[in-house]
Structures are given as C-alpha cells and as structure tokens.
Amino acid sequence: MRRKNINIWPYLLVLPALLIVTFVVFIPVIEAIFMSFQSYDLRRPDKIAYLGFRNFADMFSDPIFWLAFKNTIIWVVFGVGLQFLFGFILALLLNQSFRGRGIIRAVSLIPWATPGVLIGLMWKWIYDGNYGVLNDLLIKLGLLDQGITFLSQTSTAFGSVIVTIIWQGIPFFAIMILAGLQVISREMYEAADIDGASKLQKLIHITIPSLKNVIIITILLRIIWVSNSVDIIHNMTGGGPSYSTQTLSVYIFNKATVLDLGYSSSMALFLMFMLAMVAVPYLKNAFKER
Amino acid sequence: MRWKRIVSLYIPLGTILLFLLFPFYWTFITSMKPEHELYGSTVTYWPKELTLASYQKLFGEFNFLLPMWNSFLVATITTFVTLFVSTLAAYSFTRYEFKGKSLLMGLFLTNNMFPNVLLLIPLFAIMRSFDLLYTPISLVMAYATFTIPFSVWMLTGYLKDLPNALEEAAMIDGANRATAFIKVILPVLMPSIVATGVYIFIQSWNEYTFAVLFTNEATRTIPVTLKNLIGQLGVQWDLLTAGGIITIIPVCIMFFFAQKKLIEGMTAGSVKG
Numbered sequence: 001m002r003r004k005n006i007n008i009w010p011y012l013l014v015l016p017a018l019l020i021v022t023f024v025v026f027i028p029v030i031e032a033i034f035m036s037f038q039s040y041d042l043r044r045p046d047k048i049a050y051l052g053f054r055n056f057a058d059m060f061s062d063p064i065f066w067l068a069f070k071n072t073i074i075w076v077v078f079g080v081g082l083q084f085l086f087g088f089i090l091a092l093l094l095n096q097s098f099r100g101r102g103i104i105r106a107v108s109l110i111p112w113a114t115p116g117v118l119i120g121l122m123w124k125w126i127y128d129g130n131y132g133v134l135n136d137l138l139i140k141l142g143l144l145d146q147g148i149t150f151l152s153q154t155s156t157a158f159g160s161v162i163v164t165i166i167w168q169g170i171p172f173f174a175i176m177i178l179a180g181l182q183v184i185s186r187e188m189y190e191a192a193d194i195d196g197a198s199k200l201q202k203l204i205h206i207t208i209p210s211l212k213n214v215i216i217i218t219i220l221l222r223i224i225w226v227s228n229s230v231d232i233i234h235n236m237t238g239g240g241p242s243y244s245t246q247t248l249s250v251y252i253f254n255k256a257t258v259l260d261l262g263y264s265s266s267m268a269l270f271l272m273f274m275l276a277m278v279a280v281p282y283l284k285n286a287f288k289e290r
Numbered sequence: 291m292r293w294k295r296i297v298s299l300y301i302p303l304g305t306i307l308l309f310l311l312f313p314f315y316w317t318f319i320t321s322m323k324p325e326h327e328l329y330g331s332t333v334t335y336w337p338k339e340l341t342l343a344s345y346q347k348l349f350g351e352f353n354f355l356l357p358m359w360n361s362f363l364v365a366t367i368t369t370f371v372t373l374f375v376s377t378l379a380a381y382s383f384t385r386y387e388f389k390g391k392s393l394l395m396g397l398f399l400t401n402n403m404f405p406n407v408l409l410l411i412p413l414f415a416i417m418r419s420f421d422l423l424y425t426p427i428s429l430v431m432a433y434a435t436f437t438i439p440f441s442v443w444m445l446t447g448y449l450k451d452l453p454n455a456l457e458e459a460a461m462i463d464g465a466n467r468a469t470a471f472i473k474v475i476l477p478v479l480m481p482s483i484v485a486t487g488v489y490i491f492i493q494s495w496n497e498y499t500f501a502v503l504f505t506n507e508a509t510r511t512i513p514v515t516l517k518n519l520i521g522q523l524g525v526q527w528d529l530l531t532a533g534g535i536i537t538i539i540p541v542c543i544m545f546f547f548a549q550k551k552l553i554e555g556m557t558a559g560s561v562k563g
Contacts, residue, residue, distance in 0.1 A: 009467075010386035014394055017375040017438055024413065024435045025401055031412035040415075086306065093303045104303075106549050108310055110538075113545045115496030117513040118534045121520065122313045125320065125527050133316055136333040170310065179557030214557075221402075228405040231498040235517055252407040253499060261411045268408035279403050 032265045040262035055266035065267065067243050068251040071158065072227055072271075075247050079165040080222045084215070086166065087173020094174065095181045105178070112171040120235030123164045127151050127236075151237050154244040161236050161245050165226060173218055180214035181207070220282050224275055314538075321345070321531040328528055344528035345536075354533060356508075357515040364429045364511060365494035369487045371430060372437040377483065380445035381471065385454070395446075401439035406499050409435050414503050424506040432500040437490045444489075444555045448482035449475075451558075485551035488544045495541060512537050 039051050059065050094105050111119070126134050129149030138144040150160045188206050197205070208215075230253045233239060239246030239254060246254075248271050255264035320328065321344055323337045348354045382388075383395055413432055414423070422428040456478070457470040465473065498513040505514055516533050519526075545552075 007386065007388065010382040010388040010391070013378040013382035013386075017379040017398075017442060018394070020371075020375060020431075020434050021398070021401060021438055024431050025404060025409065028409050028412035028416065029404060031416065032408055035412060035415070042415075089302065090306050093299060093306070096299055098299065104307065106546055108307060109545070109549060110314065110542060111310055113492055113496075113541050114538055115498065115513050115541075117496075117498045117516050118317075118537055119313075121516060121530055121534055122317045124520075125531065126313060126316060128527075131329055131333065131527075133333055167310065167313070170306070175553050176557055179553065224403060228407065230407060231513070234498075235520070249405060249407045252405075253410070256407065256411050256414070257503065261415060264407070265411050268405060268411060271405050272403070272408050275403055275405065 032269060035262050036266040036269050038262045040260075040265070042259035042261060051262070055263050056270075058263065059266050059270065064243055064246070064251065065248075068246050068248045071243075071245065072247040072249070074158070075162065075165070076223055076227050078162050079169065079226045080219060082162075082166045083169035083173050083222060083226075084219060087170045088177055090170060090174040091177035091181060094178050105175075109171045109175060111168050114168070116168075116229065116231030117235050119164060119168055120232045123160075123167075124151065124236050127160055152241055154241050157237055157241055158245045161233050164232055164236065165229065168232065169222055169226065172222065176214055176218040177211060180211045184210045216282065220279060223278055227271070227275060317531045317534050320527055321535050323528060325528060344532040348529055348532050348536070352519070352529070354515070354536065357510050357512045358536070360426065360505070360509055361495050361511040361513075364426050364433070365491045367426065368430045368433045368437055368494040369490045372434060372441050372490050373483060373487050376438055376441035376445050376486075377479075379442050380449050381475075383442075383446050384449040398439045398442045402436070404435070406436070410500060410503065413500075417504065423504060424509055426509060428504045429494075429497075429501060429509075429511070432504060433490075433494045433497060437493060440493075441486050441490060444486045445479075445482065447558045448479060448486075448555055452478060481551050482555060485548040485555060488548035489552055491544065492541050495537075 036055055037051055037053070039047060039049050039054075041047065090108065094101065094108070126132055127150035129135065129147050129152070132147070132150070134150070135144065135147035139147070148156060150156045184207065188210075189202060192202050192206060227247070228249050230249050233245055233247060233250045234253060237245040239250045248267060252264045252267045252271065255267070319335075319337055322340045322342070323334070324339050324341045324343065327334060327337060327339065379398070383391065409432070413428075413435075417423045417428045417431070422431070452475060457467070457474050460470040460474045461467065495511075496513060497511075498517070501511045501514045502517070505511060510518070512533075516530065516537065519530055519533060
C-alpha cells in the first residue's frame, strides 16, 4: 500500500528536465517581455532604457511590420493549405498496397529531414535565372521564351518560396495522415460497399471524419512551425526583393541579427500571441482529455 | 483494371515523388559536374563528365571537416543530455500519480508554442552575460528549448505502451525500482529511445537560426558554413551542392534506420488521442 506522506521521487525525476526548460524557455520568455519595453539595442548598450509601450507603438505604425504580417498570413494559408492537400493525396496513394511501398514511403520523407538551409540552397539553384533547371524545363516545354529570375522580381519571389515550403511540408502531412488512415477499421468501408457507396462518398463520409483529429493536430503543428520558419526564406531571398518575401519571423530575425533586441522582442511577442490564439483552443482540449 | 491502377496510383504517385526527389537528384549531379559544363550554354540532365573536384576543394581549401566536427559535437551532446533528462521525466509521468502532474505535463506541451525567434533574442543576451556565447554549450542549451519538450512527449507515449506488469514482476522478485527500470524497461524501450535520439540529432544537426547568432569562426556548424559559402563564393554551385550532399548523407542514413519507430511514436498521440 502507498504511504500517506508525499513521494518525492516523481518530482525528483522531472526536476532535471524542468530546470533546463526553466532556464532556456521560461526565464527567456519573461526576459523577452522586459526587453520589449526597453530600447534594448546592443549596438548602443549605453542607451538601454525603459520605454513603456513605445516599441509596440512603433511596431503598429511600421509599414514593413504590416507587410510582414500580411506576408505571414499568405505564407501560412497557402503554405500549410497546399502541404495538407498534397500530403493528403500522397497519404491516400501510399495507403494502397503495391510493391516497394515501404521504401517509397521512407524515401518520400527525406525532404522533411533535410536542413532548411540546404532546402533554401537547392531551390535557389533550381530557380537560378541563368543556369537554373526550372527555366530550362519551362523553355523546353514552350511555356517561356526566355529565363526568369524567379527570386529577384517581386511578382514571382514569394510564390517561389511558398512552393519550397510546400515541398518541405508534404511528407509530414503524408505520414501523419497515413497513420490515421491505417487505423480506420475495414468494416466501415465494407459496410459502405454493401450499401453501394461510391469512392467519393466513402472519402467524404468515412475517411475524412475519421481523420478529423489527426488533421487538426497536424495542421496546428504545421501552422506553428511554418510561421516560425526562418531558414528557408532567409537563405533564398533574405526577405527581399523590397520585403516581398519577408514574413514576421524573418523580419524579427533580421532585426535581431542587427542587435535591435528590444524592437524584435516586441514583434516576437506579438507573433507568439497570434500563435497562441490559434493553439490555445486545441491545447485546452488536449488538457481535458488527460 | 491494370490501366485504372496506372492512372489512379502510379501516375499521381510518380508525379509527387518526382517533385519531392528531383531537387536531391539535381543537387547531387550539380556537385559532380565539371565547371565548364555547369555554366555552359546548355543545361545537361545527366553530366557528360563526372568529377569529384568540388569535394576535394571543399575539404582541401575550405576545411569542411571543422564545421562537420562542430555540428557532430553539438548534436551528440544535445542528444545525450536531452535523452537522459527526458527519459527520467517521461518515466515519472507514466509510472507515478502525483499532485501537479497534469500541470507539469502541460508545461512541456505548451513549450512548442514559443517561436524560436522569441527565445533567440533573450537567450542571446543571457548567453552573452554568462560568457557562453560562441561555445558549443550555448547551442546545446538553445536546442534543448525544442528537443526536451518533443522528447518528453515522444517518450511518454512510448512508455505508456509498456505495461506496468513488466517491472512489477521484477519488483516482486526483489529488485528495486531503479534496477527494474534498467534491467527490464530499458532494454524494451531502447529502440524508441534510439529513434527519439535520431530525431534530436537530426534537428540539432540541421538547425540554423540559433547557430547563426551563437557561433563564431571556430565553432560554426554546417548550416551556417553553407550559408556563409553562399556569401563568400557567390555562385560556386558545385561547391555549395557538394557541401549539401555531405550534410545530408549522415541524416539520411540515420533516418532510414530509425524511421519506422520514429513515425510510430510521432503519430501515436494524434491517432489514438
């Protein structure tokens, strides 16, 4: 029988992880809140001072901030949306049985394990205006007369980086949805077959509702990751040309690298707040279920 | 029937795979093309000549081994530290009932929400004041921000699936909890720990945002070095792609061995929940 006094072991076991996380996550978040109220610019360390809400006021009247905000929304909606669409299609395909399925499934995941810097680099080379393979293909197919510099004109740059983030995210959606597909019981489909349901009807009435949970969690995780992603854009365009590919996290990163820490903290807190609004309803649910 | 299968399976699957894998093929053959072919008037889809010159140059002139070593060091330390503390925490969460448990679990779960760029800024200031900036330790600490929450979550899932009866039997035979854990649980859990470790290693090996600010010339990791090569070399794509191929080979090898278990762990929560 368990003794009445408190068992300290469970707490001791959690302690090391908790200490590290406190030091590297919770204290920094609090620190960031303080910094956002200061003119914390390490290029002028003697001028660090309390500013009140000035950083936030500056932020809301900064046209580049609003452009970055708009870009973040486009980046997330199209990025995550199309990752989901193609990931879903890939999962449905991989759920059929054919020879070599295991290997194909593993291979199709590689983009997900590839470093963002390398992804940026590979695609930058594909999009290259002079020697890029994409231009060559499009010219050969008769779709273009001469090469385009995809990443250095405002009309094509953002679309091009969005294609890259879609490429990166398809595999993650595919494996999550595939796992969801594999636990749907066969009997439901068999029953539907007896009732003479069409393929599309089965997809809409059985497959998608059964996947609801997986889809919500995966979309949520991807929204968080995609809106936080810096490395791909930073390595392909640096946020240019003329800020057309600069999302909030890239803007924050650019400001942080020039050591304007106060202003970038304010924007980072804003970003966190936006993400929290998306994530909290889900987290609340997850909490209830525990 | 055969045609139907080709249209409904092989063609769409082939198209998506081509899209997903072509960039790797292209990177690979770019790294093997001689310079005159790379910047010639026509784009060749299979190189007429193959050369390893760019790889020789990468290791000879640019000492690519140093960033590889730095990345390896940071990723290895991060992996072991994270696995150690996360396994303990996950064990506690799955084997004990205690006050504040759901709050603590919630703390680890919500961690994923903080944007890297948010943590980056104060961590930079903190590391600077502790004189840790530009040391491998600063990166290990920074990577713990995302590796620990993820690993606690993964390992809790794996451990939940192992029945308590396993260690209880050992404990009835007179073993204490620690012995029962090491002798009974650990061997069964090992594949899952390895899979989680592979994920941590890959994430740390690939990380760029923190590494840019937290490293200098001597401690630079691979992603930062690659990025700097772009700056230094402008358009030397043979070298850049060779660096890329070197970077991804270890990732691919580890990933292939661990992917099955890893996917199992990652998807378990969302499928069951």
